[in-house]
Amino acid sequence: MGVSLTQKSLATVRHEVGVPAYDRRGLRPGILHIGLGNFHRSHMATYLDRLFEQGEAHDWAIIGSGVMPADVRMRRRLRQQDWLSTVVDLEPGAISARVVGAMIDFVPVVSAAIVEALTDPRVRIVSLTITEGGYFLDASIGRFDSHHPWIRADAADPARPRTVFGMMVKALAERRAKGQPPFTVLSCDNLPGNGDVTRRSVVGLAELIDRDLAEWIQQEVTFPNSMVDCITPSTTAHERELVSRRFGIEDAAPVVCEPFRQWVIEDRFCAGRPALEKVGVEFVDDVSAYETMKLRILNAGHASIAYVAALLGYRHVHRAMADADIRDWLLALQKREIMPALEKIEGVAYPAYLAWIVERFGNAEIGDTVSRLCANGSTRQPKFILPAIRDALGHGVSVEGLALELALWCRYCRVAGEVSRGPALSDPLSARLKVGARESVRDPQAFLKIREVFNDLAESQKLRGAFVRWLDIIDDQGVRVAIRRYVAEAERPG
Structure with a gap:
């Protein structure tokens, strides 16, 4: 039986496993991530963890969120272990593990709680891994599907949104009304022009609700395109047993992935960004x-x-x-x-x-x-x-x-x-x-x-x-x- 993963137990984790050397109590939120699955934790969370290790960007920690049943289960598992995750790099002949501590909270999977978090002025980036199916694309034209029943429902009752984009539109409307700056919306999903796709979905829904608001979002909110890459399989009992047997850690939701990571992002952030170039992220004009x-x-x-x-x-x-x-x-x-x-x-x-x-x-x-x-x-x-x-x-x-x-x-x-x-x-x-x-x-x-x-x-x-x-x-x-x-x-x- 290994060590149950918690903040207190980090001191007892085997020496070959990397653990955060930074003080997680000093981290402050800067990013709200929607759709907190394995890929996010093998990719964005790992990059930020590396940056925090350098003593940088401690006001850019991650808050998790989501709207799907899987997000409820993930929140329950991660809450028990203080939002920590064991990330295992499957390098041939040299498997290694690190406990990643870049995440500091996970919003309850309730629309009102997510909107409240989105209106927090400390949140300056809202990132997404919601899969291609989450963008409400009309496959026949490759554009935003404004006729989808969930989109029509959010347009008819914007005060009680059920979609990710309805929640973002509501939060942006509240931030605008309070004179707060907007946030950057950063898609990390593996689809071409992911930022452009996200912009069409957010602005498209806003146009159904309030054209003035839609114009403000179009002008003030940035949606950088990005290219992401890291092969990250699903977690099963096999992966949990591997982490327990190989590294002595009882982790309810570990992540295994290849050691290769790549992240190329268009450098368009309306509310600032962490200096991720210091840990290998490439910022470009056109991705x-x-x-x-x-x-x-x-x-x-x-x-x-x-x-x-x-x-x-x-x-x-x-x-x-x-x-x-x-x-x-x-x-x-x-x-x-x-x-x-x-x-x-x-x-x-x-x-x-x-x-x-x-x-x-x-x-x-x-x-x-x-x-x-x-x-x-x-x-x-x-x-x-x-x-x-x-x-x-x-x-x-x-x-x-x-x-x-x-x-x-x-x-x-x-x-x-x-x-x-x-x-x-x-x-x-x-x-x-x-x-x-x-x-x-x-x-x-x-x-x-x-x-x-x-x-x-x-x-x-x-x-x-x-x-x-x-x-x-x-x-x-x-x-x-x-x-x-x-x-x-x-x-x-x-």
Whole structure:
């Protein structure tokens, strides 16, 4: 039995575990974070903990909040341990742990309490990790869904909001009425243009309530875009047992994650910010090129190995990455078709970033699963692969490998659940994808004709021809032959 994690017990924690050397009693709130899950604690909270260790920014501590049932459970667990969390970095051969103390409170999961906290003038940043589904996006147009029932309810009764954005609008209205400055709204969710998305949601709801208020928010509140990165799995009994056995700590909600972290933020803060650049955060004028880099190299990289790994019978990502054919396929695709279409970023070497990605994918301690990467292809491919195809076509770059990736996805959709007793196809459009994939035996273009996924890309003769060719090779000669042939073609001079 290990030490129960509390502020008082920190002195008895094993010496190899890092603990806060700063006086947590001297911390003051500066950030209200909504959606306090594992990623926030492995990422933002860890960066702030490092900054506090340097004796800096002790008036920027975190207050947690949230509106979902999971937030109630998280608050209950963290309250018992004085808002402390054990964060374990899963570095191969060198697993390490630190107790992170950047959080000092968690608001009751009640609308009135959250609004009250949002109106506290000490709160100068409101940050979010609420997942893409929490932004009320209309998938058909990629914009704020002003007709969502919850949004309409908040617009009809703004005094009693039920959504995160309704609470923010109410708090901003109160701050404006009192002559208090507004706060910066900082999304830490993994979606392109996350600050712009957040602004549209907040301003969009405000316009339904009070146009003058909406204009004031538009002019005075800042919504910087940011790019976040740290692979952080879910916590299960296995992770809790690991922390107890390996580090002697009984933590009800520990976090395990990879040792790599990246955070790039547009430097637009209307009420100040902590000096996070001192602990490795990059502040830039425009984050879009960094977002694209991550989407094309990390996310498209995951997508490009997912289906070939599944078709070859792999269950875990690190085992797939130990297969030289899969690794060579990933590298050849990136170097031949994806990286040449990327905008240059001063001080960033794409080959070095790709090398980091390959190393991260091969981290056996993470235990990432191939099935996770294969799930929801109809939403992942339009975000990660199809934009890369459009970029390549626009730059006159080959799309042979990207077409092969689509052919591998098609083959997977046709046989998912049958290959090496692997999982069934997990996708909101599974029925449509299965039909298109099966019809591709007779009509190889049937898969590309799924309009809700590919839109007008099927009209590209260059893509269509390459897709048909690769699907024929996969069906006739097998997956491994196809990726080996692509690698050989990519390495051929000229």
